[in-house]
Amino acid sequence: MTVRPPIVGAALWTTVMNRAGHRCECRGACGSKHDPNRRGRQDRCPLENGKHISKKGEVVLIATPRDPINEGDFVTAASLPARRLAAMCPGCYDAVRRKIAKAVKAIPPQDDGLFDADEFFVDPSSTKQADVGAA
Numbered sequence: 001m002t003v004r005p006p007i008v009g010a011a012l013w014t015t016v017m018n019r020a021g022h023r024c025e026c027r028g029a030c031g032s033k034h035d036p037n038r039r040g041r042q043d044r045c046p047l048e049n050g051k052h053i054s055k056k057g058e059v060v061l062i063a064t065p066r067d068p069i070n071e072g073d074f075v076t077a078a079s080l081p082a083r084r085l086a087a088m089c090p091g092c093y094d095a096v097r098r099k100i101a102k103a104v105k106a107i108p109p110q111d112d113g114l115f116d117a118d119e120f121f122v123d124p125s126s127t128k129q130a131d132v133g134a135a
Contacts, residue, residue, distance in 0.1 A: 019087075022048055022049040024048075024089040031099065032091075
């Protein structure tokens with residue numbers, strides 16, 4: 001492989017890549033053709049670390065959390081152990097993040113029970129001090 005590990009977290013990245021065989025571990029989460037439920041397709045992304053792709057250049061795999069929804073945006077990959085990281089190509093990584101963002105936007109907003117109380121409602125047209133002061 002011709003791809004060098006990143007400067008920060010090189011040991012962790014190398015451990016994840018060696019376990020993955022320097023190949024993207026996406027098994028269809030991105031919605032691409034390597035979905036195992038499609039007939040005649042392989043069950044894992046074919047992109048390998050250091051492989052050259054026309055128009056995109058050389059593939060550099062990313063060590064990313066296996067469960068990006070539960071890990072959240074505040075957790076960095078460097079703070080997780082290698083067993084909780086997966087090797088992904090940039091294309092699969094971006095597609096998974098887009099799918100997560102789309103799903104999050106589709107969730108309806110939840111009502112905040114703290115501010116739903118009717119007893120604190122003040123009619124905007126009220127001029128009584130008692131009504132305004134009660135709120």
